[in-house]
Amino acid sequence: MSDASEQREREAAKLTRHEGLGGLEMLAARYRDHAYALHTHPTWVFGVVVAGVEKLRIGRRQHLAPAGSIIIVNPEEPHDGEKGAPAGWAYRTCYPDAALMAEIAEDLELRGLPMFSEGIVQAPELARAFVRAHRLAGKLDQEAAMLVVLSKLAKRFGDGKVRDRASEAGETARRFRLYGELIAADLSAGFDLAHLAAVARVTRFQVIRDFHRAAGMTPGQYLRDHRIRAASALMKTEMPLAEIAVATGFADQSHLTRVFKTIKGLSPGAWRAAA
The missing domain is CATH 1.10.10.60 (Homeodomain-like)
Structure with a gap:
């Protein structure tokens, strides 16, 4: 196998957008040598590690996220990411904006936009549901499934308060x-x-x-x-x-x-x- 073919085999990333969810960005990626620099998003980040281990900092806390872990990052919260094991990691993530999270909060009758105190959570059934929703090909099916799983994550792990x-x-x-x-x-x-x-x-x-x-x-x-x-x-x-x-x-x-x-x-x- 050539060096170029080996690199393609070990690292790949595909970004898509779902217009029915306000242009929700969804990333499916596999990395071995790539390392994210410390950065922020104006959106929330929800992701599930589907293989390997990711090592990451969220805020001021360091984490190891093995396969099955759910990653949650609040807007403007600094975070990075790199391999936590020699083979690297693969994950699926999405980046819902304030409008989408407000819709979820209103449906749940929360007092404000949900913020999250834990950057890594373990909830196997929700992790599987997130991955299934992320993989769905039908736009309408994916829209419904993603709304349901994000709502469940907000209800179970969000604090329902606006961070001032x-x-x-x-x-x-x-x-x-x-x-x-x-x-x-x-x-x-x-x-x-x-x-x-x-x-x-x-x-x-x-x-x-x-x-x-x-x-x-x-x-x-x-x-x-x-x-x-x-x-x-x-x-x-x-x-x-x-x-x-x-x-x-x-x-x-x-x-x-x-x-x-x-x-x-x-x-x-x-x-x-x-x-």
Whole structure:
């Protein structure tokens, strides 16, 4: 077997979208050597490991997720992922947005959008139901099955409360919002700690602490993550990848490609094709 064939055999990723579920993204992937960099999503993440073991950080906690484990990540919660065993891992995930989770919460009569305190849970019957729903070919059947399993996960493991990040962190949250607004205003700009510190009128050390407390990330990880999120949005347009790279602060298209795959698990071209 050639090196290229062996790589295809051990690593593969396919992203699809279900329009009946608000464009719900669903990823089926198998990785041996790929490692996700620390990143966030504006959506929830639900997934089931179907083979092997994944090693991952969710928030500030480290986990090993063997086959059968259900992975749950809240919006904006930093997480990564890599193999937890020599053969790697395979999993199926989906990324429901706030509108879909609000629909589920309303049906369950929850007080707010469900948030989850446990990143890895064991519920064999729900794991099997999730995988079955993920694999269904019929759009209507898949829509119904996925709604049912996500509802059951929210009912069983969600706390039913809206997480108020601003009230939790006080001045840290206020400064963190300021950093975020500054970065979002021009992702192509070069940022350093001294500039962020000067705007917030704090020390560089305080900037580092603010990012750690508010996001669980370094300033550099946060900037890279938001550049990738902006690039992902632009990839749904006709803008060439080289122009997207420059617009979102990457040195060139190859730089964007390298970083994009560490966070999304697919190349920009494969991700754009799925989009």
